[in-house]
Amino acid sequence: MTQFLGRQDCIESLRKDLVDLQGAILDVFSRTGPVRFSSWKFPDKLSCNLDMVALLDQYDFVDGEDAFNQHSHIVLLELVIDR
Template identity: 85%
Template sequence: MSELLGRRDCIESLRKDLVDLQGAILDVFSRTGPVRFPSWKFPDKLSCNLDMVVLLGQYDFMEGEDSFNQHSHIVLLELMIDR
């Protein structure tokens, strides 16, 4: 399983899933208002205040940067949990 960590297709799939999930969350928020609880990943921030555009831009695949890509993969998985 570790051979998948940091692969371009895995990171792209996680990013797409996060975008889809964030869209669903915003749809719910439009009806109920934001849920004000601390973020699991960033406990100093409210989960409804995370800027997903910035986070997705920060944790993207970079050609030839294996350790960064593995880190990005893990952070994206953690963001899935956080959402």
């Protein structure tokens, strides 16, 4: 499985999944209001207050940066869990 860690297609897929999840969350929030629970990934913040656009900008694929791409891959997986 480690051969997939940090690959561009995997990172792009995770980013699309996070966008889809965030859209579903915002749809629910529009009917119920925000759910105020601590973020799993960032326990010092409420999950409803995470700036997903900024996080997706920060953790994107960078050509030639294998260590950073592996880190981004893991962070994006953790954000899927957090959502």
